Amino acid sequence: YTSFYDTLIANFLEKAFERPKTNVRLNFPLSQSLRYGENPHQAAALYGNFSKYFEIVHGKEISYNNIIDLVAAVELVQEFEGTACAIVKHTNPCGAAYGSSVRDAYERALSSDPASAFGGIVSFNKEVDKETAEKLNEIFLEIICAPGFTSEAMEILVKKKNRRLVRVLRSLSDETMLYKSVPGGLIAQAKDNSRLVKEETKTVTKVHVAEGDWEDLHLAWVVCKHTKSNAIVFAKDRKILGVGAGQMSRVDSAKLAVMKAAEHGHSLENAVAASDAFFPFADGVIEMAKSGIKAVIQPGGSVRDEEVIKAADENNLAMVFTGIRNFKH
Structure with a gap:
């Protein structure tokens, strides 16, 4: 393992400098x-x-x-800092x-989109207790992960023989770099x-976000x-109501998020929305405004920002610019 420890030392020293590494040494x-991998015909290892x-x-x-x-x-x-659940x-x-409570967070998260949650991964930021475990056993889930499980919760959850229970041991935030292989190397x-x-x-509209x-x-x-x-996401009353993910046009993401909310009986009246990047046209904002939302948060930075802001003003929406884009590929 000499080369492995040499790699650890070299990478630790490189972290002291805010510049691209001259060499990346990966030894796992x-x-x-x-x-198997992503599909049965693909080999894989950890x-x-x-x-x-x-x-x-x-x-x-x-x-x-x-794992992914x-x-x-x-x-x-x-x-999230408060008691929360993500699916x-x-x-x-x-x-x-x-x-x-942990159970309340789970039930509210599940109600966001119960159909999609089937066979999903449920994650908590607090210990899972008996009451939560009883609800978790009502549907099929691939993984339940949390900082811990009470002994009473474990007695209930282990009745599902194949479902994975994972204890999260520490914050993932100390992993500071991401690598992806490309032909001939990596990025x-x-x-x-x-x-x-x-x-x-920065609030850019006439209407401001209510505290x-x-x-x-x-x-x-x-x-x-x-x-x-x-991506477009709607929220209200501390719960997600609709997610529009992975669409090639932003207006389609908005339409999808509206559709997903309606599909599960969620009213978007007085909800808020987030966009992972700027709106290239006003159509996405106009589409969301039809559903009754009252505020939008987005990075800003489009050459048509003025048109987008005008559309928000005309629909009595509050709009906030963050200056931070959050693309995810």
């Missing part, structure tokens, strides 16, 4: 072979120290797709909410650790940040 020992962050306390062997979804779910829920499917959030970038700071935003709506705006913004682009 084989942790385990995986049954390398490195996965157990530094996660402990699989129950269930069948974790899969390649499970698990990381996505935990990265999302760890951004992820194919790395995209399909539910997220704050609650008065690297700093992890998106951006945070929404109210005082650093009581900032928590919902923050919730929508965080979930949008963790959703595949183009």
Whole structure:
């Protein structure tokens, strides 16, 4: 393992400098072979120290797709300070909410989009208790992950033999770099650790965001940040109501988010919306305004910002610019 420790030392020293590394040394020992990759015809394996962050306390062997979804779910829920739950499917959030208890947070997150939650990954930022476990056992879930599980909760949850229970051991925020292989090498970038700071935003419309709506705006913004682009997210009463993910045009993402909310009986009257990037045209804002929302948070920066702001004003919407784009590919 000499080369492995040499790599650790070299990479630690490189972190002291805010510049691209002249060489990237990656040396991860084989942790385990995986049954298959993204699809059954693809071979796969896990390398490195996965157990530094996660402990699989129950269930069948974790899969390649499970690992990717698990990381996505935990990265999302760890951004929330209050008692919260996030539900992820194919790395995209399909539910997220704050609650008065862990069970309440789960029930509210599940109600965002119960159909999509089936077979998903449920992530908590607080210990799972007996009451929550009883509700979790009512539907099929691939993974339940949390900082811990009470003994009473474990007695209930282990009745599902194949479902994975994962204890999250630490924050994932100390992983600061992301790497992706490309033909002939790899590309690297700093992890998106951006945070929404109210005082650093700019209201660009005549109507301002009501003080009581900032928590919902923050919730929508965080979930949008963790959703595949183009992304639009609606929130109200500390719960996600609709997610428009992965569309090639922003207006289609807006339409999809509206459709998903309506599909599950959620009224968007007085809800708020978040967009992961600027609106290239006013059509997306106009489409969302039809649903009755009252505020939009977005980065700004379009050459047509004036048209977009005008559309917001004409529809009596508050609009906030963050100056932070959160594309996710």
